[in-house]
Amino acid sequence: MSDFITITVDGIEAQVQKGMTVVDAAKQYMGVDIPVFCHHPKLEPVGMCRMCLIEVGMPERDRATGAILQNEDGTAKINYGRGLQTGCTVRVADGMVIRTTTKPVDVAREAVIEFLLTSHPLDCPICDKGGECPLQNLTMKHGEGTTRFDYNDKIHNKKHVPLGDLIWLDRERCIQCGRCTRYQAEIAGDPVIGFHNRGRKLEIVTNSDPRL
Ligand code: FES
Structure with missing residues (x-):
């Protein structure tokens, strides 16, 4: 049996190695960078930061026959479930369809950044990692630019x-x-x-x- 399966990320279809996490497969085979903080390819995934939230869908199947159901235009019907999932803990599965650029994903990323910054100091000008900091970079790329948090409540x-x-x-x-x-x-x-x-x-x- 082949060690490779087919998945689609943001419309790009590719054969990827079984057992990989979605974050690693998307980066390695499609060049799609799903933002992460806690994930590292050499460490066991823990899903702690939620920065990698994405939409994960699987083809819908007929319960009796197991055949993949189709839309009117002949494409496979995809069920994305009810919520977002952490791409660093979900393993790839054959036929999986992933969306990383939708509105719910953007909103989730903004919320995670906003939440992380509620207990982070404004140290960037004096921090020795300033300019090479993943939090700074992902805040610039995915943060909303405003916050609902009261600065006086900062921990x-x-x-x-x-x-x-x-x-x-x-x-x-x-x-x-x-x-x-x-x-x-x-x-x-x-x-x-x-x-x-x-x-x-x-x-x-x-x-x-x-x-x-
Ligand atoms: S990278 Fe932290 S939860 Fe996925």
């Missing part, structure tokens, strides 16, 4: 939290993508950092000795 977290002798965490700049915790657990095999608390109190901590 201010600690900026110099030691996780080890050499590594300090700026909690205000952390967007809690979990890449660092997954790197430590999956690549380094040394899970000395992890998440603590829930919701707006979520933070990266270490309780290990020696530390990071």
Whole structure:
């Protein structure tokens, strides 16, 4: 059996390797860049940031015969389900049709950026990652430019939290993508950092000795 299946992303059809995530397949085979924060191709997907929300459809089938139903113009009927899905956790399936440029996708991206910035400092002019920051880049590309959030409600977290002798965490700049915790657990095999608390109190901590 072939290791390749057919999917369509934004109208581009291609054969892609089975088992890939939609984000990786779209980028590798169609050159379609679905924005991500928490995703990394070498780490297990966790779907934490929601930046990669997309519309995922599958061909509708006749329940009795299994045949793909068709529209009047002869094209396959696609069922996109009721909501958006995270492209970094959904694996490709034969016949899958993905839309990444629709209004609901744009609205979701704007909302994710808006939400992330509610607890992010305005450090860009003094940040050593300014100009090469994915949050800055995706904000420019997908952010709405305005916010419903009251600046006075901004959360201010600690900026110099030691996780080890050499590594300090700026909690205000952390967007809690979990890449660092997954790197430590999956690549380094040394899970000395992890998440603590829930919701707006979520933070990266270490309780290990020696530390990071
Ligand atoms: S990149 Fe998919 S949820 Fe973060």
